[in-house]
Amino acid sequence: MTIDWTNFTPWTSLSGGLLIGLAAALFILFFGRVLGISGIVGGLLRPAAGDIGWRVAFIFGIFAAPWVWLLLADPVSVTIEANTPTLIIAGLLVGLGTRFGSGCTSGHGVCGLSRLSPRSLVATLGFMAAGFITVYIVRHALG
Numbered sequence: 001m002t003i004d005w006t007n008f009t010p011w012t013s014l015s016g017g018l019l020i021g022l023a024a025a026l027f028i029l030f031f032g033r034v035l036g037i038s039g040i041v042g043g044l045l046r047p048a049a050g051d052i053g054w055r056v057a058f059i060f061g062i063f064a065a066p067w068v069w070l071l072l073a074d075p076v077s078v079t080i081e082a083n084t085p086t087l088i089i090a091g092l093l094v095g096l097g098t099r100f101g102s103g104c105t106s107g108h109g110v111c112g113l114s115r116l117s118p119r120s121l122v123a124t125l126g127f128m129a130a131g132f133i134t135v136y137i138v139r140h141a142l143g
Helices: 010-031 039-041 052-072 084-100 105-114 117-143
Strands: none
Touching: 010 105, 039 052, 039 084, 039 105, 105 117
């Protein structure tokens, strides 16, 4: 294994992780809710009264953040090596997995693990194992 030192960004990554952790802590402190993206988006499909505004604002923030980044820093070079059908299938499988797992990596991996939830530990281990196995199969067994 080699490290691409040109694109190795530990401080940026650490800062991003700290911001996600801070946002999750503040969200549960002020709203009493877990900061899980699939739950926030899923709540728009069957919203409760007075529940739409904050969900839309949160999702807007997710889409606005890269544009704010572009105002502050140079654009990031992104390379996607998968074709469009593969990305669509992957997205649908992730969505299906969040429904079966009753949450996503942000809900279970960030918020659930920090609350020492055994269910979130099992879910996160399952997410990670599925990712490891998928990468191994796609890159080594098939590729």
